[in-house]
Amino acid sequence: MAVPFLEVEALTKSFGGLRAVDNIQFRMENKEILGLIGPNGAGKTTLLRLITGILKPDSGSVRFQGKQLVGLKTWDIVNMGVACTFQNMRPFRRLPIIANVMVSCLSPRSMRRGEWVKVVESKAMDALEFAGISDMALEKASTLSQGDLKRLEVARAIATEPDLLLLDEPFGGLSPAETDLMAKSIRRLHKGGRFGRLHSEGPAMIIVEHKLQQLMKIVDRIIVLNFGTLLAEGKPDDVVNNPAVIEAYLGQGGGQ
Amino acid sequence: MVAAGLYLKRFYTVVRGEVLVLPSRVIVALFFLVLLGMPLISQDPYLIRIIVLTSIFAILAASWDLLSGFTGQMNFGHALFFGVGAYASAMLNVHLQIPPWVCVPLAAVAAVLTGLLVGIPCLRLKHTYLALTTMAFPIILMGIVFALPDITGGELGISGLQRISNSMIGNYYIYVVTMLVLCTIMWKITDSHTGIIFHAIREDELAVKASGINTTRYKLMAFCLSGFFAGIAGGLYAHYMRIAGPSTLEVSMSFTVVIWAVFGGIATIYGPIAAVFILFPLLEFVRFWPEYRMLIFAVVVLLILLYMPEGLIPWVRDKIEKECPRCKIRNVATRKTCRICTAVLD
Numbered sequence: 001m002a003v004p005f006l007e008v009e010a011l012t013k014s015f016g017g018l019r020a021v022d023n024i025q026f027r028m029e030n031k032e033i034l035g036l037i038g039p040n041g042a043g044k045t046t047l048l049r050l051i052t053g054i055l056k057p058d059s060g061s062v063r064f065q066g067k068q069l070v071g072l073k074t075w076d077i078v079n080m081g082v083a084c085t086f087q088n089m090r091p092f093r094r095l096p097i098i099a100n101v102m103v104s105c106l107s108p109r110s111m112r113r114g115e116w117v118k119v120v121e122s123k124a125m126d127a128l129e130f131a132g133i134s135d136m137a138l139e140k141a142s143t144l145s146q147g148d149l150k151r152l153e154v155a156r157a158i159a160t161e162p163d164l165l166l167l168d169e170p171f172g173g174l175s176p177a178e179t180d181l182m183a184k185s186i187r188r189l190h191k192g193g194r195f196g197r198l199h200s201e202g203p204a205m206i207i208v209e210h211k212l213q214q215l216m217k218i219v220d221r222i223i224v225l226n227f228g229t230l231l232a233e234g235k236p237d238d239v240v241n242n243p244a245v246i247e248a249y250l251g252q253g254g255g256q
Numbered sequence: 257m258v259a260a261g262l263y264l265k266r267f268y269t270v271v272r273g274e275v276l277v278l279p280s281r282v283i284v285a286l287f288f289l290v291l292l293g294m295p296l297i298s299q300d301p302y303l304i305r306i307i308v309l310t311s312i313f314a315i316l317a318a319s320w321d322l323l324s325g326f327t328g329q330m331n332f333g334h335a336l337f338f339g340v341g342a343y344a345s346a347m348l349n350v351h352l353q354i355p356p357w358v359c360v361p362l363a364a365v366a367a368v369l370t371g372l373l374v375g376i377p378c379l380r381l382k383h384t385y386l387a388l389t390t391m392a393f394p395i396i397l398m399g400i401v402f403a404l405p406d407i408t409g410g411e412l413g414i415s416g417l418q419r420i421s422n423s424m425i426g427n428y429y430i431y432v433v434t435m436l437v438l439c440t441i442m443w444k445i446t447d448s449h450t451g452i453i454f455h456a457i458r459e460d461e462l463a464v465k466a467s468g469i470n471t472t473r474y475k476l477m478a479f480c481l482s483g484f485f486a487g488i489a490g491g492l493y494a495h496y497m498r499i500a501g502p503s504t505l506e507v508s509m510s511f512t513v514v515i516w517a518v519f520g521g522i523a524t525i526y527g528p529i530a531a532v533f534i535l536f537p538l539l540e541f542v543r544f545w546p547e548y549r550m551l552i553f554a555v556v557v558l559l560i561l562l563y564m565p566e567g568l569i570p571w572v573r574d575k576i577e578k579e580c581p582r583c584k585i586r587n588v589a590t591r592k593t594c595r596i597c598t599a600v601l602d
């Protein structure tokens with residue numbers, strides 16, 4: 001039997017008495033795009049943080065290409081090919097944008113994949129080009145708008161050339177036009193190919209998003225979380241028409 | 257003759273194109289020239305002594321900046337590395353009769369090991385906790401020094417070290433050139449890829465981890481590098497003063513280093529160096545009124561911090577140079593257009 005690409009089993013994490021992620025279980029195939037939705041506070045960000053090792057689970061396991069991720073350091077997980085973005089952007093504010101991305105390009109994984117000589121600067125530049133903010137490469141990150149910060153997050157994540165990309169609300173705070181642009185970039189990245197020195201083999205993705213309409217157009221499958229538990233799982237259309245899901249969203253004051 | 261003329265001409269072109277274009281570069285070039293040429297102008301022993309001591313403390317202040325300014329690992333016990341360097345050099349020289357020029361590198365190694373030793377427990381600490389913990393280390397070492405008077409000389413310290421060179425001018429050049437070389441290396445480190453990661457760790461450590469960088473390794477590296485340079489400063493100091501005593505470990509020593517760096521501008525390397533070259537001689541010249549010495553020191557530092565929160569040197573730099581809004585190249589403040597991309601400077 002083939003090893004599953006990503007396999008999450010009985011994953012649990014509590015903050016005090018609150019079970020933010022409660023016995024979550026799911027699998028993912030290579031190249032698949034998985035939507036992760038749920039009302040505010042459902043535990044989506046927490047789940048992503050458990051996968052990337054930023055948080056340690058109370059129990060359960062995360063296997064990536066057959067290897068156990070629980071207990072590993074975040075940087076080891078990233079160097080195995082799992083990259084993530086932060087919902088509430090965390091740029092290096094006083095550094096120029098290009099330097100923000102160069103940090104990812106200096107990771108062992110990215111360096112191993114670099115060709116020839118000094119590629120760090122140009123690879124960082126290509127990542128910015130891909131994300132569409134290369135014209136601002138020399139500006140300080142603190143001067144960026146909300147939308148550009150989102151794109152910087154994406155540029156930083158793809159600069160490690162991941163096999164699994166975890167995007168936490170990539171459309172959050174973006175205007176409709178910017179959202180379309182971001183969606184286009186995500187699809188382009190998933191198709192794979194060369195973007196200058198940056199190489200994409202079309203990573204699998206988990207996308208957390210509240211803008212369901214845009215999300216539905218991108219993803220293959222959706223998982224719904226509610227109060228830390230898995231509420232539903234399936235094809236996008238089935239999931240959004242699932243009465244339990246509608247109930248969860250309405251109980252919260254409604255999604256889109 | 258012709259070849260020499262050609263070289264001169266090329267040298268002149270380089271100087272004109274690379275140095276004379278920016279006031280800050282002219283100042284750095286003058287700084288090198290004046291220091292290297294000083295003995296030709298004056299050989300006053302008092303002046304020579306002040307410059308040598310200033311050079312030693314410039315290395316110390318820059319090494320603090322490398323760790324605390326760049327990676328943000330606030331070290332309030334930097335005297336630890338200085339003291340370890342001084343005592344290691346003294347013990348090797350006095351007890352084992354090892355020549356000074358071997359002692360100083362070995363003292364630096366001892367300080368690197370100390371950096372590892374204190375770096376590991378400090379890895380998980382942040383902010384106030386880190387500051388308080390680092391402050392404790394030199395005090396602990398001072399306790400050890402007093403507990404082992406047979407080896408460390410107790411309160412009196414270890415005296416009778418050899419000078420590195422017996423000639424005053426020889427010593428001067430050894431210290432000044434070492435300072436210029438070490439400070440250039442430190443500046444180069446901060447200007448490298450490693451320097452970018454140091455900067456990023458200060459900005460947001462979690463985001464650096466999520467970029468696939470082993471932050472533990474880089475933070476330890478910062479502790480060791482900083483220890484290395486501070487240890488050399490300590491060793492040089494001990495051989496110059498011919499004594500290594502508990503004063504090298506004092507809390508006031510650690511604090512003075514922080515004050516120099518903050519005064520000059522942290523995370524710049526050149527800021528702390530310039531600050532030492534301004535403040536240390538200043539303190540010497542007001543030594544005739546010892547009762548006002550600390551007061552003047554405190555007032556100057558306070559004024560600087562009130563009006564130039566970034567530190568003195570970045571403030572001055574912003575006055576005499578401005579950044580091109582388009583290509584981010586620095587220009588003389590008097591220029592109307594950028595010297596590289598010809599964009600209009602505002």
Ligand SMILES: Nc1ncnc2c1ncn2[C@@H]1O[C@H](COP(=O)(O)OP(=O)(O)OP(=O)(O)O)[C@@H](O)[C@H]1O
Nearest residue numbers: 015018020038039040041042043044045046047087
């Ligand atoms: N570090 C923490 N300490 C304590 N509680 C936390 C922590 N992080 C998250 N929580 C709590 O865990 C629950 C899940 O939070 P999480 O951020 O995972 O939700 P989310 O699904 O990402 O929500 P949103 O859609 O608003 O981003 C929330 O109730 C939150 O308050």
Ligand SMILES: [Mg+2]
Nearest residue numbers: 044045046087
């Ligand atoms: Mg979230």
